[in-house]
Amino acid sequence: MVTNRKVVLKSRPQGRPKESDFAIETEQLGEPPPGMVLIEVSHLSIDAFIRTTLGEGGHHGSVPLGSPCVALGVGKVIASAFEGLAVGDWVSGATLAQTHAMMPGAMYQKIDDTIAPPSAYLGVLGMTTGLTAYFGLLSAVNVDEGDTVVVSGAAGAVGSVACQLAKIHGARVIGIAGGRDKVRYLTDTIGADAGIDYKGEDVGTRLTELAPNGIDVYFDNVGGELLDLVLDRIASGARISICGAISQYDHLDDVRGPKLYLRLAERNARMCGFTVDHYANRFGEAIPRLAGWMKEGKLKLPEHVERGIERFPAALIKLFTGGHMGKLLVTP
Ligand SMILES: NC(=O)c1ccc[n+]([C@@H]2O[C@H](COP(=O)([O-])OP(=O)(O)OC[C@H]3O[C@@H](n4cnc5c(N)ncnc54)[C@H](OP(=O)(O)O)[C@@H]3O)[C@@H](O)[C@H]2O)c1
Structure with a gap:
């Protein structure tokens, strides 16, 4: 028997989630029945999509009240009644927000911890971070050598990887955070050419100074007002990749869309959205490339780790208040 501690949704957040919207529950887990595995979770990924599942009708579904919060995680198999996984294997997948997961083994990918530490499979090699940046920047839009690329939410997980992938492809990179x-982190740790502090600087003025010939590519994690400030300064033939809109997730029933979308027509530009799972059949191509750049030291992603499953709600709130740099994780 092992004791599992899980984070359940107590009430649907109105606006920004509060710690009181969640509760910790405990249960005992025994031997897995046929087809199931028992996983000891080592790291949970704190992702923006989790917020969208706390309400009703979100793109990623809705967590029923009283049920565990959704989360992706990595962990070690500690008991198995599933042919494809053995005790001691490291796996990644949807573990939910808990210390131990008793789930069908078929839901998990075995990971190779000799290529990279397990937590990297939620970061640079993870679906909601490295793979998102990879396909959102290199497939949804194409980055060319010499492009001026702007990334919003640049000091976060996806943003940090997007900035570095753009540099690897010969672009000039301006991060907004x-x-x-965070601006110092962008230039000193991530290698961006310049950073803009959207909380302390006039973003429009700074974009005009830093991109006098216009912005060729915008990788947008934030949406809202920043998207209009960039649209007003795009170059002819610009490409905009809508990765997400974290400024809007606390009020999905009243999303602010771009006012200046006519700049797309005026400048022969295009704006497209993507979801990373659309590229699932190409993950096998992307992971070795991302791992290769990691090994060469061209791609890094610092981790901000909150310790203890009870920190999960606070960590989720932190994603929206900006208290981390790089990849935000919880070690349960
Ligand atoms: N399309 C896909 O398939 C896909 C997959 C995964 C993730 N995503 C999207 O990728 C984006 C980044 O996710 P992540 O997991 O890497 O999170 P993250 O960037 O590590 O954390 C979110 C960051 O957003 C910034 N932020 C929060 N509220 C903001 C606001 N109102 N205005 C401006 N910035 C704000 C905060 O940094 P500051 O301190 O700079 O404000 C925060 O650190 C999200 O929009 C997410 O939905 C999309």
């Missing part, structure tokens, strides 16, 4: 420390 909240606060001077």
Whole structure:
């Protein structure tokens, strides 16, 4: 028997989630029945899509009240009644927000911890981080050498990887993030050419200074007002990749769309959205490339780790208040 501690949804957040919207519950788990595995979760990925599942009618579904919150995680198999996985294997997949997951073994991917540490399979090699940046930047739009690329939410997980992939492909990169420390992180750790502090600087003025010939590619994690400020400064033939709109997730029933979309027509530009799972049949091509750049030291992603399953709600709130740089994880 092992004791599982899980984070359940107590009430649907109105606006920004509060810790009181969640509760920790405990249960005992025994031997897995046929086809199931028991996983000891080592890291949980704190992702923006989790917020969208706390309400009703979101793109990623809705968590019933009283049920565990959704989360992707990595962990070690500690008991198995599934042919494809043995005790000691490391796996990644939908573990939910809990210390131990008793789930069908077929739901998990075995991961190779000799290529990279298990947590990297939620970061640079993970679906909601490295793979999202890879396909959102290199497939949804194409980045060419010499492009001026702007990335919003640049000091977060997807943004940090997107900035570095753009640099690897010969672009000039301007990151937008909240606060001077994050701007320093962008230029000193991530290798961006410039950073803009959207909380302390006039973003429009700074974009005009830093991209006098216009913006060729915009990788947008934030949406809202920043999208209009960029649209107003795009170059002819610009490409905009809508990865997400974290500024809007606390009020999905009243999303602010771009006012300046006519710039797309005026400048022969295009704007497209994507979901990473659309590219699932190409993950096998992307992972070795991402791992290769990691090994060469061209791609890094610092981790911000919150310790203890009870920190899960606070960590989720942190994603929206900007208290981390790089990949936000919880070790349950
Ligand atoms: N299309 C897909 O398939 C896909 C897959 C995965 C993720 N995504 C999207 O990728 C984006 C980034 O996700 P992530 O997991 O990497 O999170 P993250 O960037 O690590 O964390 C989110 C960051 O967003 C910034 N932020 C929050 N509210 C903001 C606001 N109102 N205005 C401006 N910035 C704000 C915060 O940084 P500051 O301190 O700079 O404000 C925060 O650190 C999200 O929009 C997510 O939905 C899309």
